[in-house]
Amino acid sequence: MPTQPLAIARTSYAPASSAEPGPCDEIRLVGVTKSFGRDQAIYGEGEPADLVYKVISGGVRTFRVLADGRRQISEFHLPGDVFGVELDAERRSGAEAICESVLVVARRSAVTEDPAQGQRFWRHALRQLRRCQDQALTLGRRSASERVASFLLDLAQRLGSGDELALPMSRQDMADYLGLTIETVSRTVTQMQGGGLIELAGCRHVRLKRPGALAELCE
Amino acid sequence: MPTQPLAIARTSYAPASSAEPGPCDEIRLVGVTKSFGRDQAIYGEGEPADLVYKVISGGVRTFRVLADGRRQISEFHLPGDVFGVELDAERRSGAEAICESVLVVARRSAVTEDPAQGQRFWRHALRQLRRCQDQALTLGRRSASERVASFLLDLAQRLGSGDELALPMSRQDMADYLGLTIETVSRTVTQMQGGGLIELAGCRHVRLKRPGALAELCE
DNA sequence: CGCTCGTTTGATAGCAATCAACCAACGTGG
DNA sequence: CCACGTTGGTTGATTGCTATCAAACGAGCG
Numbered sequence: 001m002p003t004q005p006l007a008i009a010r011t012s013y014a015p016a017s018s019a020e021p022g023p024c025d026e027i028r029l030v031g032v033t034k035s036f037g038r039d040q041a042i043y044g045e046g047e048p049a050d051l052v053y054k055v056i057s058g059g060v061r062t063f064r065v066l067a068d069g070r071r072q073i074s075e076f077h078l079p080g081d082v083f084g085v086e087l088d089a090e091r092r093s094g095a096e097a098i099c100e101s102v103l104v105v106a107r108r109s110a111v112t113e114d115p116a117q118g119q120r121f122w123r124h125a126l127r128q129l130r131r132c133q134d135q136a137l138t139l140g141r142r143s144a145s146e147r148v149a150s151f152l153l154d155l156a157q158r159l160g161s162g163d164e165l166a167l168p169m170s171r172q173d174m175a176d177y178l179g180l181t182i183e184t185v186s187r188t189v190t191q192m193q194g195g196g197l198i199e200l201a202g203c204r205h206v207r208l209k210r211p212g213a214l215a216e217l218c219e
Numbered sequence: 220m221p222t223q224p225l226a227i228a229r230t231s232y233a234p235a236s237s238a239e240p241g242p243c244d245e246i247r248l249v250g251v252t253k254s255f256g257r258d259q260a261i262y263g264e265g266e267p268a269d270l271v272y273k274v275i276s277g278g279v280r281t282f283r284v285l286a287d288g289r290r291q292i293s294e295f296h297l298p299g300d301v302f303g304v305e306l307d308a309e310r311r312s313g314a315e316a317i318c319e320s321v322l323v324v325a326r327r328s329a330v331t332e333d334p335a336q337g338q339r340f341w342r343h344a345l346r347q348l349r350r351c352q353d354q355a356l357t358l359g360r361r362s363a364s365e366r367v368a369s370f371l372l373d374l375a376q377r378l379g380s381g382d383e384l385a386l387p388m389s390r391q392d393m394a395d396y397l398g399l400t401i402e403t404v405s406r407t408v409t410q411m412q413g414g415g416l417i418e419l420a421g422c423r424h425v426r427l428k429r430p431g432a433l434a435e436l437c438e
Numbered sequence: 439c440g441c442t443c444g445t446t447t448g449a450t451a452g453c454a455a456t457c458a459a460c461c462a463a464c465g466t467g468g
Numbered sequence: 469c470c471a472c473g474t475t476g477g478t479t480g481a482t483t484g485c486t487a488t489c490a491a492a493c494g495a496g497c498g
Binding site for chain 2 (some may be wrong): 453454455456
């Protein structure tokens with residue numbers, strides 16, 4: 001894998017977001033822009049957690065792994081998302097780019113100790129917690145097809161591209177997020193296509209034909 | 220179920236904790252003491268989220284349910300824990316007492332808007348997030364025996380009672396936390412007993428005979 | 439053209455869910 | 469005091485979903 005350690009310019013990245021976050025809930029990050037190639041590590045477990053990141057383009061996975069290599073992806077971070085804020089001085093998860101990505105990097109202290117943003121960080125953490133609890137419900141109690149359905153709907157909403165979605169991650173990443181194997185994900189997607197729920201144009205491009213039916217699957 | 224709506228006294232509950240939380244990380248709650256019976260609802264999904272709680276004694280489960288009744292317990296809250304802090308005005312989860320419990324109740328605003336505690340709440344949310352991510356790893360990637368092992372170890376540590384633990388919750392609660400069925404939990408516990416990993420004195424009282432072996436199970 | 443890599447498809451195995459008894463503890467009322 | 473019903477837990481038999489093992493496929497590329 002080619003390393004692409006390009007620190008380019010000092011930029012102030014302003015919101016411009018719209019969808020989910022409440023009014024003025026957007027976290028401002030002032031820092032350096034950096035690019036990462038597909039599968040390139042951003043940080044690893046155990047490393048110092050003195051930096052925080054915001055996704056400009058592309059996508060990032062944060063994950064934990066067991067001793068024998070089993071991996072659970074905690075979250076996919078998409079454009080506009082802030083990630084890498086940790087409780088301790090040490091990383092509890094790893095982070096890697098899922099595709100060619102551009103990030104803004106900032107010192108954690110610069111951002112965390114800004115009293116103007118205190119409330120925002122608190123809400124940010126709670127929002128992540130809510131998402132994680134949703135995921136726990138999915139991992140603990142939903143079947144494979146329910147997991148994939150909820151994943152596709154969630155992703156479509158976050159990407160804000162209507163019924164069309166360009167999956168930024170591989171089947172393996174989806175599997176490790178959903179607590180399944182790559183084969184099960186593949187089979188489930190194929191079944192959904194067969195059932196007329198979705199349409200595939202290449203394995204990375206999905207069209208939701210019957211989003212209502214998908215939503216029903218998730219109850 | 221008998222209702223026990225006793226609002227007794229106005230108390231200031233000060234820390235006195237020690238184990239996990241960092242120095243001065245304890246959230247102070249000033250409010251009213253209230254008792255709840257086993258399985259009594261504290262709040263339900265969709266209700267206004269204007270109160271926050273701290274467990275004095277007993278234990279609380281917070282959970283989400285699917286339309287068909289499948290339930291996932293997000294967290295067990297034990298003595299010293301604060302719970303019920305939500306992002307929105309509405310509850311996303313339900314909360315119920317898992318056994319006879321005493322709680323302190325406070326207005327969310329009184330606590331959240333206290334600038335002296337801002338940092339604490341942020342850290343509190345991040346600590347919960349970390350726990351939730353641990354749980355996601357368990358739910359997504361661990362086998363039944365690994366789940367039970369990690370659960371017992373976690374509980375032993377949180378209760379701070381060494382190798383002896385008095386389980387405050389039923390098998391059904393354990394199952395709904397671990398993403399298993401009650402039968403699988405029961406079988407797994409029995410196997411662990413047979414393997415000499417634990418000792419049972421009644422189904423609610425466990426002694427960890429070989430905590431090291433249990434820890435290995437979790438890798 | 440033949441390689442590699444990611445994905446799909448197929449056959450089989452295994453773990454945990456489901457369905458069903460059984461058991462012990464407990465409370466109730468005859 | 470004891471039959472009875474209830475509740476929570478354990479144990480057994482079987483099913484079924486998803487993992488595993490294995491192979492084929494197709495796109496991209498030297």
